Amino acid sequence: MMLVEETQVPLAALPVADFKSHLRLGSGFAEDSVQDAMLESFLRAAMAAVEARTGKVLIEREFSWTLNDWRDASGQALPVAPVSAIAQVVLTDRAGDETVVDAAAYVLRPDPQRSRICPVSGLLPTVPMGGSVRVRFLAGYGPDWSDLPHDLAQAVMMLGAHYYEYRHETALSGRCMPFGVTSLLERYRTVRVFAGGAGQ
Template identity: 50%
Template sequence: MMLIEQTPVLSAALPLAEFRDHLRLGTGFADDAVQDGVLERALRAALAMIEARTGKVLLTRDFLWRTTGWRDASCQALPVAPVTSLVSLQIVDRVGDAVVIDPARYRLQEDDFRPRLVATGGILPQIPAAGEAEIGFQAGYVAWGDVPADLAQAVFMLAAGLYENRDGNSEDVFSGAIETLIARFRTVRSLGGAR
């Protein structure tokens, strides 16, 4: 299985002004934007770390997920949440020939933790030996204001730690407070989405 991020988070979607306010950086100076590059890198790193620990995509982007087999013939849990739409499903054989599956044969079962690709006609298309299924989907919250407040706070706290300790000579910036903020969003993956 492989999850590929098809589109990056756009710089315009990042909450740079809110993060600057969180850090209480001064404004009104001629060089207000001088730290924007460093702030953006800290935010991007914090977003990636929080997303990796929670399985939540915080800002909308497109993904392609490749899998070599279904956990269940009638549905397949997707690796991240929230998934807002399924874009495509195709079956690729071992020589690379792809068959696009009619969208009428599957649908998205939305869930805040384990969204699923569900067959509408009983079973999902068979994946051939040495082949794979490629599922294109869009995931994430539409805007920063839609991100749950505790996740947003965790991102800002982590980004602030990364910003303040950008020389790399400090203790672990992933504090217990951040772990507490994200705890309810962590997914228990005991069966990988199988029933």
């Protein structure tokens, strides 16, 4: 199973100016933009950490997900949320030949926690023996920062500020996340009930 981010968050979607205000950095100086690249990197790192902790994609972008087989051919849960569209489903056989599945054969069942791809009737198409299936989809709360739920946006700002404040502390664990941030994220974390089953 492999999830690939096909497009990245554009710089225009990042709230660098708001992040500066959150950090209470000075403004109105000729050197205002000197730290922009560093602030962008902290925002991207904070977003990546929040997405990893919650399984939620913040800013809208395209993904491809490759599986050796469906976990549940009656309806497969997708690895991240929220998903707004499925662009393509492709079956690949052992020899590497690809077949695009007719879009009329499946439907997206949106869900804020675990969206699913489901067959219109019967089961999802059979994955060739020794082959794989690749699902291309669009996920995220929206293309702009303003599309995010306020608590997730605040969590990113707080975590980005934490990275900024401790940017010279090499002894900190890479998994270090302030309690205030984890509290904001708790309700977005997906509860996995059936290990390895359809609920995944």
